[in-house]
Amino acid sequence: MTGILTTTILSFILYALFAGIIIAKSKAAKKRTSKIAGFIFIALFIIGGIINYIILLPITIPNVVIANIIIAAVGTFLLFGMTATKFQKKIRGTYETAAGFLIILAVIAVPGVFIMGILTLDNTYDSIAKEDVEEAKPLDKDTTPIVVSPEFARNKMQKSMSVVPNTQFYDLGKLQVQKVDDEVLFVAPVEFTSFWKYLSGGETEGYFTISATNINAQPEFVKSKMKFTNSSYFNHNVQRTIYNAYPSYIQSGEPQIEVDKNGKPWYVQTLYQPIGLTNKPDMSDLYAAVVDPVTGEVKKYKTENAPEFINGSVSSEMASAENEYFGKYVHGWLNSLFGKEDVKIPNESGTESSVTPIFDENGEMYYFTDMASPKENIDSALGYTMINARTGQLTYYNGKKNNGIMDSKGAKEIVNKEFPEKNWEGSMPVLYNIDGNPTWVVNVLDPNGLFKKYAYIKAGDADFVVFGDTAREALEAYRLQLVQNPSNVESTGKSNLETVKGEVNRVLVTSTQKTGQVIQFILKNDKTIYTINAGKEPLALFLQSGDNVAFEAIIRDNGTGIVETIEIKGLTN
Known part of the structure; x- marks a missing residue:
């Protein structure tokens, strides 16, 4: 008070x-x-x-x-x-x-x-910790994008509400992505449905979790009484509790729960104090208020110093605002209205407040957003941002090495047109650098939000689309398609090349209008299927059983290899 x-x-x-x-x-x-x-x-x-x-x-x-x-x-x-x-x-x-x-x-x-x-x-623009990078690092082969859509996760949780005591009192609260014990999960608290339910119940019963990467996973309800929640009233309301503790700070978005290693939920809210005589945020001075939902105790931390179990001390709403300031006001307010030099507009294809949370190989969470031109009827992406969800550090991948790539809206439209009879749609597009090629990874969902497929779309070629039922299957099929396409003369990284020698056992040559001629072969005492495009090595067309070869290739975990260069004894040397 x-x-x-x-x-x-x-x-x-x-x-x-x-x-x-x-x-x-x-x-x-x-x-x-x-x-x-x-x-x-x-x-x-x-x-x-x-x-x-x-x-x-x-x-x-x-x-x-x-x-x-x-x-x-x-x-x-x-x-x-x-x-x-x-x-x-x-x-x-x-x-x-x-x-x-x-x-x-x-x-x-x-x-x-x-x-x-x-x-x-x-001042707000200058307060953003930012870095400009020309090209994203390649996608790690073990990286798995979030596959379960928030809609699907919420739908599954709703169907499991019957396990909650006094179910009639509650509904699901805000969904939040979090990494718990090296597993990416959606977490959602149960919240009161009305004022009268709050008066009757006094406390909520707990929260749900469900895997964000396994489409076959089922939600799990965790009992954990919470007195201070978003849906509680009077001084038990989380936002009011935070306000009473820090009335001079502005709250960004709605508090969300994050779970510590012991399974205890905490409400987390991003705070900031404005710059000067305004309400504009100072992006270099962000805080996280952490509320114990049992006692109502509030502690404030710099976002980067919040307890380690908190992935999103910077809220998705704050990340979205940061993108807005970064893209629009690069040269000030007047330029954002008239000249619009270097102005970039954040697309709204994200899953949370126009941004999409993803995790890197180190387990750190980032908010992804692609940037488009302010000009109308232009569906090419200027680049994309990755905002660290704990520090607020913004990295802008400017796409200068890859001019003319489509934006996230264009990627979703490609998927939407692929399955018109089923009404399947694209969701959660994220731009990756796969073997040197900017690639949109899009989830394909049915009208109920149920995951159906992955779509890998070459960002510079709307006709280059590969679908797969799993992340690994789609990734490997896409990489194989890249090497078979004659336009991708260097689709793989040199640092991953392995030298292989042996005697050819079987050879298969295929030819299509799109990929040209592709040679596939296996070696004696080696079950790996090697593939090379004739556009790279024309003499490989004359490869036959019994030839001794030495070549450089990237060996995949799925028993395939992509050949970059090859020497055929008696033919090339």
């Missing part, structure tokens, strides 16, 4: 000043005027306190200034209306002076807050 009381008191400074001046001028009816002014103060204070209790107005300079103007205007008007007697007409000039001052203050303050906000956009 301290924060709400402080905010309310600060909102009455101007009214108290005006009322004091008017009372001092009311010589003939000072006592009556004082009583009326006091009555108005108490009434407005109660109303203002209730409003602040509902909206949780942060204590910032713009908020306090605007609140003072509104309350002073309403209070002064009521005071004038309730004291308009014969003898009060003598101080009409005092009221007129107060009204004129309020008008001038409003004319200055309201546009001033707007103008200061515009002038501070450069």
